[in-house]
Amino acid sequence: MLAAQVLINALVLGCLYACIAIGFSLVWGVLNVINLIHGSFIVLGAYLAWGLYQSLHISPWYALGIAAPAFFVLGYVIQRLILNRVITAPVLVTLTLTFGLDLILNNAMIYYFKADYRKLTLTPPMGSVSLFDVVVPIDRLIATASALALTGILYLILRRLRVGRAIIAVRLDRDAAMLMGVNVNSIYAIAFGLGAALAGCAGVLMALIFPISPLTSTAYLGKAFVVCVLGGLGSVSGALAGGILLALIEGIGSTLIGPAHATTLSFALLIVFLIVRPQGLLGRKGFE
Amino acid sequence: MVCSRLTSRRSNSLLLAVCFGLSASAALAQDVVKFGAPLPLTGPLAPEAIKQQQGYDLWAEQANKAGGISVGGKKYKVEIVYADYQSNTPRAVQTTEQMITQNNVNFLFSPFGSGAAKAGSSVSEKYKVPTIASTASSAQVYDQGYKYLFGTFTPNDTLTTPLTQIVKAKAPDVKKVAILARNDLFPLAIAQEMEKSAKANGLEVVYFEKYAINTLDHSATLSQIKSLAPQWIFVTGYINDLLLVRKQMSDQQIKAGVLSMIAGPAYQEFIDAAGASGENTTSAAWWHPAAQYSGKDIFGTTANYVKLFRDKYKSDPDYAQASASVSGALFQMAIERAGSLDRDKVRDELARMNVMTFFGPVKFGPNGQIDSLEPPVFQLQGGKPVVLSPALIKQGEFRLGVN
CATH class of the missing domain: 3.40.50.2300 (Response regulator)
Known part of the structure; x- marks a missing residue:
């Protein structure tokens, strides 16, 4: 029964990891930008959910509808006004710029919210469901379903919508896409906006599960990084596969060799993937 | 250099103000007792550092409100020199040394936690500066045979x-x-x-x-x-x-x-x-606001300390804040009893301290760690x-x- 519980825990956690990583993966895959502000976007999304629930009693499920457009606009504006100026520069330049932006946003959150840990506690609590002694908390289940839905929506946007095809075209070959009449700067901003929207929504969902503090942003960023490498850059299904693989390794590792070594195990796996399969589980050169 | 660390996240105007403040205080050095407090004001330990700072500031404010520390019939104002070591223990050691050699502090509070306090203590011992660690409980901090290090947390x-x-x-x-x-x-x-x-x-x-x-x-x-x-x-x-x-x-x-x-x-x-x-x-x-001690220190009773803290910060103090405050109050008592700012005399007074405070009974053991408190x-x-x-x-x- 312990094995079944560990497996279910890992599947649920894996979907949450995918949700954390998907926007990061999109931005990295399309813009070739390692977006270090991603973790702070997630925390800001969590504060948005917490603030709306505490002050206006707006459920986090509705907060998703507010977070998505708000963060899209925020991401779009940041890309257009700041990031776009150095988008063709070497990756170290954009990395440093997003690092600086992250410092500003994170310290602003410490200033306004303080570093104290807060918790979004639903009243009444949603409780858990159990089947043959395997227990799954309902909030995690709903967050998992939402994470899957967000992943599915992004997949559909990239597959079915004209803008999505343009994003993939830019990712495949920037110059060719420009020659075909794609406005690359606009696509970059839309992709960054989508990445920010996904981070904001992930933050809303994480607020239900994890304590909220600006100090947690690095933990989210670290997970997003590992998931992207495991799953494959820019791949929607890859993020899902990477998230579940990471959660499984952590869960099994924690049970068999102790929680202190679970992180070591996941980073060892990261190194193995970087050497043996650098494109990740489902990553393919240039196409979603 | 310390000025820039002090205010690494503040604006330039604040930097100027702090630098000005430090130079102004240097001019009045004869009327001031300087206490150095290296703290992790930025980085992952920042929330803990802020608590420490609150505790020290409350003590300094109360001491200065009462006219300062009385040394041989003359009143000395309390000044606490803060420096940020960015949650980086090796930098805490450097910062501690700078406070002694460049800021000319009279006495020191340890960096935060057992690890950094132990690292910093080697410097303060070298310069023979009496130091109180307000957040170090591990026995390994106090088993080094040091004479100038004291701690307000009992063993774990x-x-x-x-x-x-x-x-x-x-x-x-x-x-x-x-x-x-x-x-x-x-x-x-x-x-x-x-x-x-x-x-x-x-x-x-x-x-x-x-x-x-x-x-x-x-x-x-x-x-x-x-x-x-x-x-x-x-x-x-x-x-x-x-x-x-x-x-x-x-x-x-x-x-x-x-x-x-x-x-x-x-x-x-x-x-x-x-x-x-x-x-x-x-x-x-190590302490709780519900405790009811009646002390001989500047805060008097636990209830009075809690009230003063609430008035200033609009929240209840916890053990870390209280430990920081009592560390300052202990220095004050030791200096007043020594009747001097001489470091060795103050160290000796700390070593023979046996007093009730708002924090509880305080008596340091032979290794410098408090052994009188019942958490x-x-x-x-x-x-x-x-x-x-x-x-x-x-x-x-x-x-x-x-x-």
Whole structure:
């Protein structure tokens, strides 16, 4: 029964990891930008959910509808006004710029919210469901379903919508896409906006599960990084596969060799993937 | 250089103001006693540093309000020189040295926590500067044979032993204990003391594991603990870790006769965030605002200290803030008794200190670590911490059962 519980825990956690990583993966895959502000976007999304629930009693499920457009606009504006100026520069330049932006946003959150840990506690609590002694908390289940839905929506946007095809075209070959009449700067901003929207929504969902503090942003960023490498850059299904693989390794590792070594195990796996399969589980050169 | 560290996240105007302030105070050096406080004002330990700063500032404010520290009939104003070592222990050592050599501080407060306090103590010992560590409990800090280092936290076993004795006396059915510790100096040391204490009291330790710093999920660990059916779950860590563990315990419907957490429940943030799930969680800390001591220090009674703190910061003090304040008050008493700012004389007064304070009785052992304090064990009942021991300040009875 312990094995079944560990497996279910890992599947649920894996979907949450995918949700954390998907926007990061999109931005990295399309813009070739390692977006270090991603973790702070997630925390800001969590504060948005917490603030709306505490002050206006707006459920986090509705907060998703507010977070998505708000963060899209925020991401779009940041890309257009700041990031776009150095988008063709070497990756170290954009990395440093997003690092600086992250410092500003994170310290602003410490200033306004303080570093104290807060918790979004639903009243009444949603409780858990159990089947043959395997227990799954309902909030995690709903967050998992939402994470899957967000992943599915992004997949559909990239597959079915004209803008999505343009994003993939830019990712495949920037110059060719420009020659075909794609406005690359606009696509970059839309992709960054989508990445920010996904981070904001992930933050809303994480607020239900994890304590909220600006100090947690690095933990989210670290997970997003590992998931992207495991799953494959820019791949929607890859993020899902990477998230579940990471959660499984952590869960099994924690049970068999102790929680202190679970992180070591996941980073060892990261190194193995970087050497043996650098494109990740489902990553393919240039196409979603 | 220190000026720039002091204000690494502030604006240039603030930098100028602070630099001006420091140079102005240098001009009045003869009327001022300078205390150096290297703190991790930025980085992961920043919340703890802010608490320390609040404690020191409250003491300095009260001392200056009373005219300052009386040295041989003359009043000296208190000035605390802060410097940020960015949560980086090697930098804490450099900062400590700079405070002595460049800022010319008279006395020092240690950097935060056992690890940094131990590292910084080698510098203060070299320059023979009396130093009070207000947040270092591990015995390894005080076993170096140093003469100028004093600490206001008793050893870690003084937290776990009374807790175990209460559980053993009030819950005889508790036989199996599971211990989960953050893999960090203080939380791990407390967990190891708990393991010793449990075994010494005839309890079976069915689980002892460490979790990594920044662990985002404890579900697999808690599933394993649940499968072992312990009657007592003991978890160490900081507020975020403990809130997460508590939430995931509820998620997995883990019930236990006793749940103990160190050090979260000592903080109001934990009580607020945990809400109803915090009910009946036991903990221990070196001080609690519910304590009722009547001291000879500048704050007088515990109640007065709590009132002054509330007035200034609009929140209740916890043990870290109180320890910082009492460290300042102890320096003040030692200097006044020595009647001099001579470092060796003040050191000797600290060494022979035996006094009641708002923090509790203070007497330092031969190694410099306080040995007079009996840390309170408490339990969250009705959303409030209720002291279970020591008998002198007991407020209620231990309650069994955590859902």
